Amino acid sequence: MGISVFLAILISLGAASPLRAVLALPFILFFPGYTLTTALLPGKKDMGGIERIVLSFGLSIAVVPLLGLILNHTPWGISLYPVLIIVLLFTSVMSMISLSRRKRLPHGERYTLSWRFSKPGWLEMPRNDRVLLVTLAGIIFIGLGTLGLTSANQRTGEIYTEFYVLGAAGKIGDYPGELKTNETKQVFLGVVNHEQRRVTYNVELRLDGSKKKDIGPIELEHGQTWEGNIGISAGKPKNKMMVEFLLTKDGESVPYRSIHLWVDVKP
Structure with missing residues (x-):
């Protein structure tokens, strides 16, 4: 003892x-x-x-x-x-x-x-x-x-990148499931670098396949974390609009990670 x-x-x-x-x-x-x-x-x-x-x-x-x-x-x-x-x-x-x-x-x-x-x-x-x-x-x-x-x-160590989307309060399952036209709701986006080196990330926001916003460049050393609130809005009513977040690193054209949500847009 x-x-x-x-x-x-x-x-x-x-x-x-x-x-x-x-x-x-x-x-x-x-x-x-x-x-x-x-x-x-x-x-x-x-x-x-x-x-x-x-x-x-x-x-x-x-x-x-x-x-x-x-x-x-x-x-x-x-x-x-x-x-x-x-x-x-x-x-x-x-x-x-x-x-x-x-x-x-x-x-x-x-x-x-x-x-x-x-x-x-x-x-x-x-x-x-x-x-x-x-x-x-x-x-x-x-x-x-x-x-x-x-x-x-x-x-x-393992070589990978964490990429996650949470609700506006920073909790799993608190995602916006419904929007009104021209209303903006926030989600919480996070990137954690475990690549054992410095990496430059970019995040692309797409609505039903159409590019709406670029987030970045995000430069992170190994072990560093980036987090931020991202606004989502749409101008036309639509059921099951796909909201995509595509993560790329070091200028690559092919997405390294991707996440999508389904949102109903009401009049």
Whole structure:
């Protein structure tokens, strides 16, 4: 718990250091599973030390994605601080349960993590212990490999552009479904650059295939967002008028993204 709290302090202070990476590995890959194991099996006779370590790594790899899945269905989503908080909370709760259950056992029967290591010969070890050690090494190797691949993908990132239209209040589903002739209603248009480079965008507004307005040029660096209110109006009554927004980038003639709405124009 001390290591976990210290890591949380480092992250909250924005300290990017090798120490933070070193502490983050057991925080994600070991602590959740170890505290869950000790909560379920608090006694010495319940399970041996090697088995506990292997199970701790395995359970951590299973538990952390499940916590991320829970976060994905909350308003906070999967990002640094929500993940830090939920893993810290899980580890804390499991630790308290572990302490509570161990206090109910006689002192000599409580399992405690031992830092005294011996060096038995490989051939002298029981066959099950050798299998578990190989499994543990494989779990650690896979975990570190996954971490490395994830870090590389985060540096490279996917290449795409977000393009969206919302209602005037900035909400999905709040689109204008009806207009009166010569009346203007607003929609909320957004462009987010994830192209890993600087991009110049243009947006064309069309009504039933006829060009009505150009919006741009919109120059965005990678990660930047442009948002603005766009007015829609029509001079003649029509049922199911198609309102199109065509997004192009870097002067290309073929639309890169397109969105359309259907609007009834009343007299």
